[in-house]
Amino acid sequence: xxxxxxxxxxxxxxxxxxxxxxxxxxSSSGFDPWWSPGSGDVLPASATYENAYGAVTVLNVDGxxxxxxxxxxxxxxxxxxxxxxxxxxxxxxxxxxxxxxxRWKVTNGTDPVFAAIDGSNCPNLPQDKRSSHSxxxxxxxxxxxxxxPPVGANGKPIEPEFTIEVVEDPTGCNLDPVYxxxxxxxxxxxxxxxxxxxxxKYVTAxxxxxxxxxxxxxxxxxxxxxxxxxxxxxxxxxxxxPTLKSQARSAAANHLQAHGGLSPEQLEAIIKFESQLYVxxxxxxxxxxxxxxxxxxxxxxxxxxxxxxxxxxxxxxQHLFGPFEAWSxxxxxxxxxxxxxxxxxxxxxxxxxxxxxxxxxVYNFNTLGVGNPxxxxxxxxxxxxxxxxxxxxxxxxxxxxxxxHSEAKNLPLFKLTCSPKAQPHPYLGRVIYTHDPGRAxxxxxxxxxxxxxxxxxxxxAARPPYFSNGSAKTLREVIEVYDRRFDMKLTEQEIxxxxxxxxxx
Amino acid sequence: xxGLFSLAAAAASLVVSGSAEAASGDRLNFxxxxxxxxxxxMNCWAAEYxxxxxxxxxQRGPDxxxxxxxxxxxxxxxVVTDAPRVCGGIVLSPLRVSVLPELDLSCxxxxxxxxxxxxxxxxxxxxxxxxxxxxxxxxxxxxxLSDVPEPPYTTKQFRIDFDFGTDLLVDQMQKRMIEIxxxxxxxxxxxxxxxxxxxxxxxxxxxxxAEPEGLAERRAKKxxxxxxxxxAPNREISVTWVxxxxxxxxxxxxxxxxxxxxxxx
Numbered sequence: 208x209x210x211x212x213x214x215x216x217x218x219x220x221x222x223x224x225x226x227x228x229x230x231x232x233x234s235s236s237g238f239d240p241w242w243s244p245g246s247g248d249v250l251p252a253s254a255t256y257e258n259a260y261g262a263v264t265v266l267n268v269d270g271x272x273x274x275x276x277x278x279x280x281x282x283x284x285x286x287x288x289x290x291x292x293x294x295x296x297x298x299x300x301x302x303x304x305x306x307x308x309x310r311w312k313v314t315n316g317t318d319p320v321f322a323a324i325d326g327s328n329c330p331n332l333p334q335d336k337r338s339s340h341s342x343x344x345x346x347x348x349x350x351x352x353x354x355x356p357p358v359g360a361n362g363k364p365i366e367p368e369f370t371i372e373v374v375e376d377p378t379g380c381n382l383d384p385v386y387x388x389x390x391x392x393x394x395x396x397x398x399x400x401x402x403x404x405x406x407x408k409y410v411t412a413x414x415x416x417x418x419x420x421x422x423x424x425x426x427x428x429x430x431x432x433x434x435x436x437x438x439x440x441x442x443x444x445x446x447x448x449p450t451l452k453s454q455a456r457s458a459a460a461n462h463l464q465a466h467g468g469l470s471p472e473q474l475e476a477i478i479k480f481e482s483q484l485y486v487x488x489x490x491x492x493x494x495x496x497x498x499x500x501x502x503x504x505x506x507x508x509x510x511x512x513x514x515x516x517x518x519x520x521x522x523x524x525q526h527l528f529g530p531f532e533a534w535s536x537x538x539x540x541x542x543x544x545x546x547x548x549x550x551x552x553x554x555x556x557x558x559x560x561x562x563x564x565x566x567x568x569v570y571n572f573n574t575l576g577v578g579n580p581x582x583x584x585x586x587x588x589x590x591x592x593x594x595x596x597x598x599x600x601x602x603x604x605x606x607x608x609x610x611x612h613s614e615a616k617n618l619p620l621f622k623l624t625c626s627p628k629a630q631p632h633p634y635l636g637r638v639i640y641t642h643d644p645g646r647a648x649x650x651x652x653x654x655x656x657x658x659x660x661x662x663x664x665x666x667x668a669a670r671p672p673y674f675s676n677g678s679a680k681t682l683r684e685v686i687e688v689y690d691r692r693f694d695m696k697l698t699e700q701e702i703x704x705x706x707x708x709x710x711x712x
Numbered sequence: 713x714x715g716l717f718s719l720a721a722a723a724a725s726l727v728v729s730g731s732a733e734a735a736s737g738d739r740l741n742f743x744x745x746x747x748x749x750x751x752x753x754m755n756c757w758a759a760e761y762x763x764x765x766x767x768x769x770x771q772r773g774p775d776x777x778x779x780x781x782x783x784x785x786x787x788x789x790x791v792v793t794d795a796p797r798v799c800g801g802i803v804l805s806p807l808r809v810s811v812l813p814e815l816d817l818s819c820x821x822x823x824x825x826x827x828x829x830x831x832x833x834x835x836x837x838x839x840x841x842x843x844x845x846x847x848x849x850x851x852x853x854x855x856x857l858s859d860v861p862e863p864p865y866t867t868k869q870f871r872i873d874f875d876f877g878t879d880l881l882v883d884q885m886q887k888r889m890i891e892i893x894x895x896x897x898x899x900x901x902x903x904x905x906x907x908x909x910x911x912x913x914x915x916x917x918x919x920x921x922a923e924p925e926g927l928a929e930r931r932a933k934k935x936x937x938x939x940x941x942x943x944a945p946n947r948e949i950s951v952t953w954v955x956x957x958x959x960x961x962x963x964x965x966x967x968x969x970x971x972x973x974x975x976x977x
Contacts, residue, residue, distance in 0.1 A: 417883075565823060567782070579783070580748070581771060
């Protein structure tokens, strides 16, 4: 079965033993890009897939991957899923709502991606009904469930600084007698988007300026339990897993229901595969090919391979995703449609780097000593070169999950009440309403309620919706959330420029 | 004032009383809501006390410590100078500004116009002397490094300062932790003693502002835990703490919010 969309030219890899190529020349119409677990197909060195804005490319630097027997692609658990189920190459190694809806239609809801454990709103619901999977199908959200109270990295229970009450429970899971907070095994369920498996040298890069400290929170960074080395804490939405290895173990147990665990060989194969993947948008319907020598040098998947990881680029004169001068237009210049779109992207890049806004009430940004509010541009937080992540690491309470700013709908709502002895949340105090306590579910700390680790900007076009809770359906909506949250007063042109900029990454 | 901290009337002896006009050299300790002025090239923070405006920080100034936050009161502890006003405010030096941890929505306000105000001076950071590389510092971030001391490695004390009411380790104190850890490595297998303290601040209006009970313990345990986490090669770490042992004097109160680490080779 053809897996790869081959409309655009193959990207020549100039590294190692990699071979260039697009395995199949299927056209976009009628082509099913879904990668089923256990298919045994070969994932080529360069695999390109169409999306709404153009196409995304997944590079396998080590060359074509024979997926037969490969633990990333085989259903190694009891529910028929593999890692690839939720990290689809066609969706930039995450998964989009469009893909999920198509999969529901094609399989009548029987695909393992809809597994009761976390592919439904709650395992207790009738699994053959669409409504039982509404959060996945409408918002791309999987159920993430935590034993409550949490257990620390040392294996000892953590005494939380707050109590949790369920205020609204639209999925029924948090009040369920088996799966809920008051069950025999108290569990809290929140709902999140899967992250990109790709460009991981950036995601795992440890802050080279402040290590061994997480400079913003004044804490030591976590450590890899096997090596004792400091870790980035940027892998998960709540930074709960320190390494790719621990993430793979956890995902196998929870999402794949592989209760026997992963063998050392399986773990090694998964990590090796994940670590050589690079993902970025490679073609734009309006701007054209993003991989040719004349485009801005930070675009395309090869740029992700070639660039250095862990570099901070948060100054007005720096270029977070490389310079975009190649696409800048002279004022008054006559431009064709493609050139005008490229100029818009270049303006968006410039806005992202230099447009200052008053950033206010963001835990783990305004609290780091810079003052509240602080006038900075987007790169003040999104500062890691080539990815737009935070190098520090990047868990912050932007307001995407906490009231009053959260715009999430149809999610459970919790009331968290912090102990008088705890250090309160700096901008919400001791009683906080949230759809997802975020990092606080791991640490039990009041001040970290709602803190979510930011994710990379590459391949965005391939994987809507956005934010950890899928509350922004489009890239434009992402921009509009920031516009409202920080009263940016963006013009229509600026919103469009920023949207266009994000769509080519 | 929120309930976490206790205020009690007391006589002020060494600090300016609430009704007196402050003169150069006078020490002022007061609580206030911060004000933020939109000035270029740097924004400036100010606070008012007894009808007078004081300059309390420049956003990203070379010496800026932890800056004020809207929705929080600040504790300002400083000495009045006769330096030219900044942003219309009297300059205090030395200056300590602590953001009180409790939320105080009465301290939320708009960014004020900086038109006509003298902005903070943009002073360049002094060039950093290149550090001598040392094997101990492999893997340590560039910001956290300082020169490794030469032998002999005798008993040495380090002080870690805290802002009022918190155990947050600000960036300069994170750097100090690396200095301490480095010294423990150089000192062989030393005995390490960690002593945590809180203090009560004597305000200029005669009131006392006490840090919360239990904070001295949290500070001490945090520092000893960090030393263990960093892999300090100790024989033992002795950890003690005591809340507000000294009588506040309005002069030394800020420096008493501390942890003392003693390294004995």
